[in-house]
Amino acid sequence: MKYITKQGAPRNYLDWCKANEGLNNEDYRCLQNPEKASLHETLIKEQGGLCAYTMRRIAVSSSHIEHIKPETLCRAELRGSDLDYNNLVACFPKEGMTNPFRYGAQEKGDWWEDDGRDFVSPLHKNCEPKFIFNLKGEVAPFKGDHQAKKTIEVLKLDHNSLIEDRERAIKEFIFGPAGDSPLSPKKVDQAIRAVCERNKSGQFREYCVAIKHALMEYTRQQKKAAKKKKHIQAQQKKK
Structure with a gap:
């Protein structure tokens, strides 16, 4: 999950909300x-x-416009609250689109137990550290975090289709499209710092947080392998 910094609703949307405030049309x-x-x-x-x-x-x-807290619950509690910009995000798939792989917003549906207390929102500043990804694209709650565990379950972030997509993105990033051009240690260090930054077009790399975690694991593995190799070479010199 990538942390989303809210930057403000479009002016025409705010004007529409203001024009319909208190009216029957104050409804998403x-x-x-x-x-x-x-x-x-x-x-x-x-x-x-x-x-x-x-x-x-x-x-x-x-994609479609998603209410983190289901819009039906918002309307039931307070008229117009289903228009709150701070409860809106964009999610896969397109509205009305039939997707055979149920995960994310499609799987979540109208779930909202205990007022969402155990749900990790992408609008929470600490959402990213609650999840950990490995080189295989698998996801797990960091140190057993119960909110992350519940969120993985609700969104099916461990769906095989998502795992495969993340693994593909990770391998292509580290080893290249053909799988034969691994990043140098220097490039890996640079990538860990930069992979979650926006590009010149303002876009994030797909699965960027998963790639960052995988790069960190890859670095640990490479250092461990280098240390082992050095130890073996030292032992051989003694013979």
Whole structure:
């Protein structure tokens, strides 16, 4: 999960919300284009082109506007609260799209137990350290974190399809598309610091947090192997 820094709703969306405040239309279901389209595009840009839950690459054509706290619950509690920008993110898949691989927003649906206390939101500053990824693309809660464990379960972040996608992205990044051009130790160190930064177009790399964790594991493995090799060579010289 990649931490999302909220940067502000589009002006036409804010104007629409203000114009409908206190009216029957103060309801997310009444939101139409161009305001809805502007909102969708802003969320994707804000997230650097990644799904808020899975870190998959998304575009308008492959995503929908997601309420972290389900919109039906918001409306039941307070009129207009389903329009709160700080509860909105963009997620895979497109609204109405049938996806055979149920994970992320599609799997979460209207889940919201105990007012979401055990759900790790991508809007929480400490969301990234709660999860750990390995070189195989597998995800686990860091040090058994119970919120991360529940979130992995709710979003099915351990779905085989996601694991395979993350592993592919990790291997291509470290070893190259053909798998025969591993990064040098210097390049790995540089990548650990930079892989989660936006590019010139404002986009994040797909599965960037998983790649960063995998790079750190790869570095540990390489150092361990180098130490072992050095020890073996030292033993051979003694003979």
